[in-house]
Each structure stands twice: as structure tokens, then as C-alpha cells.
Amino acid sequence: MIQEARQYRTGLAVIGSGLAGFAASVFALQRGIRTAQVGNTGAIAYTTGYLDLLGWHGDRLLDNPWSGLATLRQEEPDHPLSRISDQDIRDAFFGFTQALSEMGVDYTPPGDRNLLGLTPAGTRKPTLCMPRTMVAGIAAAAAGDRTLILDIAGLDGFSARELVANAGASWPNLRSRRIIFPGVDAGVRVFPEVMARALEAPAHRQQLAGIIRSVAGDAKYIGLPAILGIHRPDRVHRDLERLTGFTLFEIPTMPPAVPGIRLREMFEQAFPARGLTLVPQQKVKSLELGKTTARLHLNDSYGKVEIEAETVILATGRFLSGGLAADRHRVRETLLGIPVSQPESRDHWYREDYFDLRGHPINRCGIRVDEAFRPISESGRPISERLFAAGILLGGQDWIRQRCGAGVAIASAYRAVSFAAGCL
Ligand SMILES: Cc1cc2nc3c(=O)[nH]c(=O)nc-3n(C[C@H](O)[C@H](O)[C@H](O)COP(=O)(O)OP(=O)(O)OC[C@H]3O[C@@H](n4cnc5c(N)ncnc54)[C@H](O)[C@@H]3O)c2cc1C
CATH class of the missing domain: 3.40.50 (Rossmann fold)
Structure with missing residues (x-):
């Protein structure tokens, strides 16, 4: 017997349930966008609970992330944070931490200086x-x-x-x-x-x-x-x-750690109560991009599911979460085969010295996006007018070394949602 897929229609589909996916859903709900989110457990259970914007540049820790961003924009114009204004980054952090506090885990709002958290x-x-x-x-x-x-x-x-x-x-x-x-x-x-x-x-x-x-x-x-x-x-x-x-x-303790588990369980309770269609613990198997809509295919415990969405945000993370995968030659994006910017060959993935202050080129690989945070092809054109991307799947950043994991996730989700809203 061929089983019919259960069908959903939505304005925005968010793929991924790490910080970027959750932040995208928060911003979409704040804008009143009909949203569905699909994703299985990823790196969020590993986080300390700290939301870093930018904690390191060059060879030093940053007391002031905002002046660090000004330098970053000059030295690394392709870094995802270099492409987002200070005002948008502040609004993103304010909106996200306010939502967390309202949903049940109280967070400090963003300030002018970094806080020094204990490890x-x-x-x-x-x-x-x-x-x-x-x-x-x-x-x-x-x-x-x-x-x-x-x-x-x-x-x-x-x-x-x-x-x-x-x-x-x-x-x-x-x-x-x-x-x-x-x-x-x-x-x-x-x-x-x-x-x-x-x-x-x-x-x-x-x-x-x-x-x-x-x-x-x-x-x-x-x-x-x-x-x-x-x-x-x-x-x-x-x-x-x-x-x-x-x-x-x-x-914070070593991972898996309670602060990340808190966030995940809080979103899983709060989002459906706010009208978001959440499909937790599942992966999107394939994504078809049409002219006016996109179609996500997946399975949950009751069988096949299809989600037809007017816009899509891809926030599938890197190697740990499965958004990127590597073989002995190349790094690839796993869902659509979007081109990944990466060193020419595997010989150049790592530097000789493990502790090299410049970091390792492999850690900066990821997909490239245009000004509207749409993934682009080799020719530099958007892969679809309706497909956007957010989070550490984006190339040109080294979030571990630069202490900017949450910053890239939250700020790029904010921009991706505002551009997706423009399509709806
Ligand atoms: C050990 C550790 C400690 C950290 N500590 C900090 C910290 O102190 N401060 C800080 O700011 N950041 C920290 N981070 C980083 C922070 O967790 C990441 O920056 C952030 O999670 C990136 O979010 P993301 O949503 O882009 O990617 P991820 O968190 O990796 O999430 C990607 C999501 O996509 C899902 N996914 C992948 N493929 C599919 C698919 N086909 N269909 C559906 N879903 C899919 C994955 O399951 C996952 O849920 C830490 C990370 C780790 C690993």
C-alpha cells in the first residue's frame, strides 16, 4: 500500500534546530510569519549557554565586541558579521534574549562591552x-x-x-x-x-x-x-x-550541558504554543526548489510529511550537525549540493602548527551568500529567490577561534528572516 504524505503549507520553513534555526523561528514569530521548523538534535546541547558576539580578533581577547566588529569589517569583509550593521546585530540580540526571557530562561540583554564568563x-x-x-x-x-x-x-x-x-x-x-x-x-x-x-x-x-x-x-x-x-x-x-x-x-560544565538542553526543551514547548509547526528530532531528506514555492520531504514517526513553503531558511550547521560533510577530497553541503568555499585541496585544510594563531583554513569553509543571505552558485547568482541561509553553515568565519558562534547564528538568522519576509 502506498502511503499518502501528510501535507503542510507555510510561509517560511526553517531547516535546522540549532541556535540559528531557533533564532530564525523566534524572529519569524515576532513578525507574525506562518512558520514550520524541522531539525534534529544538533550542537545546541553542547553550548555553555553564553551567547558570544565576537570575543577574539587577531591575537587578543576583545573587551569591546563593537569596536572589534569595526576592525573585522575592514580586515574580513566577507565574514558574515561584517555584512550586518551594528544596529541589526543589536536588534537581533535584543529580540532573541527578550524572547528567551519571556519563554522561561532569563538572559541578560546585549551591552556595550563583553562580559567575562567563567569557564x-x-x-x-x-x-x-x-x-x-x-x-x-x-x-x-x-x-x-x-x-x-x-x-x-x-x-x-x-x-x-x-x-x-x-x-x-x-x-x-x-x-x-x-x-x-x-x-x-x-x-x-x-x-x-x-x-x-x-x-x-x-x-x-x-x-x-x-x-x-x-x-x-x-x-x-x-x-x-x-x-x-x-x-x-x-x-x-x-x-x-x-x-x-x-x-x-x-x-558552565563540559558538554553535553544543561544550559543548551534548557533552550532546546524550552523552544520545543513554547513554539507550538505560539502557533509554529515544529517537527523535532527529524531531518529533511530532500528539498525541491520551485519558482513560487519550495517543497520539503521528510518522515516522522507517523510516516511521510511534505511541507510546501513560500520561503526556506537553511540553518543546518557544519560537520557536527550534518550540514557539511567531507570525503578525502572535498567538503560538500549535504542537502542541495550548494557550492562550498574551501581550500583548493585537502593538503591546505590544516596548517603545520596545530596552535597557529591564524587558525586552520578548513574551519572557514562554508556556503557563500549574496547581500540578501541567499546561497549562491559558482557563478555568484542566487540558487533560488526563495532560499536563504543562516548560522555557522556560512563560510568566511571561524566561530570557535573568533568566539562568535551565537553572534553569527543570531544575527544572520535575523537578516535572513527580514529578507524572507520581503518575499512573502
Ligand atoms: C562544545 C561547544 C560549545 C559551544 N559554546 C558556545 C559558547 O560558549 N558561546 C557561543 O556563542 N557558541 C557556542 N557554541 C557554538 C554554538 O552552539 C553554535 O555557534 C551554534 O550552535 C551554531 O548554530 P547553528 O544553528 O548554525 O548550527 P548547529 O547548532 O550546528 O545546528 C544545526 C542544526 O541543523 C540540523 N540539521 C542538519 N541537517 C539537517 C537536515 N537535513 N534537516 C533538518 N535539520 C538538519 C542539525 O540537527 C542541527 O539541529 C558551542 C558549540 C559547541 C559544539
């Missing part, structure tokens, strides 16, 4: 916006105030002693302590996501608060790995501060 190793990382649950760590570190960092027996990849050893030189009143998570036997491995879900329950919060009070001593601040709840982190955070009487802050 699990005790180093600092320049970033533009962060979850509210992490903010108090900045003031504690800046003032060198009396702070106790807690780690948890059985939790891999987060050591309070290591953090204190690395940060202690500039933060003299920093101490560390290991605790046992309530309800867990000593010697058992524990995972951030499981502890975060446990802390959604008031009884677990009360037990943890008792443990924190018993070890806090004269500390003013308590730093913990990011485990303060999945769905209502701000409520869990506030409640634990009330129960302990201390100012608490979270520190």
Missing part, C-alpha cells in the same frame, strides 16, 4: 549575553570576594579544585569544596542533566540547601556547576538563594 577550567571567556543564573559570578570574580566553589562527587569534567587553582591568583578569597548530591550514594557517577531535573522538585532543593549551608562558612557567594533546573532555572536559582541565604551562581 569550567576557571579561565574567563568574553561573551555578550548570559543566563541570569550565571551573572553573579562576574561580580564575585571582579571584586575578588569571598566565594566557595562547589563540585559534586561523581561528576566528571568539573573540578572545583582545578577552578580555584586556575582562577585563584586574581581571586584570593576563593575556596573549593566537594559535596555529595542529595539522594546519591558516595562513589556513584552523577550527570548534570539528571541533577538539574531532580532540582525541579522542592524536596531536593531543600536537601541541597541544607548541604550548602553546612559547608559555606564565611562565603558571600557560592558557585556551582550549571545544574539549577531544566524548565524553570530562574525559579530554582531564586529558591535556593532564599533557602541558603547566599548569592549563588552557575558555571
